[in-house]
Amino acid sequence: MNECKAETHGDLILVRVKGEVDLSWSQAIRKTILEALSKASAVGVELSEVSYIDSSGIAALVEGFQTARGKGQKFALVASSASVKAVLQLARLDRVFPMVDNADAVKG
């Protein structure tokens, strides 16, 4: 089942995404990430339970990353699943995004 929710942990917001990310709901993820970036200085996107992601989902992550970079905020992908890593690699973005194993590491 698809799910995207934001959890606040002090000055960090963790956006937890679950399920298969495609064009049918990637805009909801984009909106959640951008809202989180408007409220917190650090945002992590937890992707361990994402079994599929397409280019529209990757675009939502890229937009979040670029927004954060433009404002000097921390942004990282947390515990990305093998499916997510494979698509990031295909898009040659695996070395662009900060990737961390757990939420505590988002703030560096």
Added chain:
Amino acid sequence: MSARLLLQLRLPARPESLKPMRDAVCAAMTRAGAAPALRERLKLAIDEAAANIIRHAYGNCGEGEFVIAMRVVRGSLRFTLRDHAPAVDPARVQPRDLSECRPGGLGINFIDQTMDSWRLRPLRRGGNMLVMRKRIRARPEEENA
């Protein structure tokens, strides 16, 4: 040339069609003997092709439909996606430079990186046809080498 039809689906050109299409295509690829890693790559490429029809050819208007067909032809999978949207100029549908980090425009790259060949063409009677091919079995001469 013998072509065995594995799957044919007519779907509404809406994002909600993508998940059932992926599931049906994956099941058909499993029956065809495609390896798991290859199935994942092909699933992504086909999803991107259908998403492009929904978003760009039909302009995400929520109307229209498309037909996906999957055949085995001499050890290759041949995927055909047919729509009735306004004609798309194939010259404008090209992979982009992946060294640019920007949102969007990755779908054609995923198709181009995964398929052995692909061709998009507008049809005289209206609509567009995308044909994509991927070999899943070695050629007989390669097997005997």
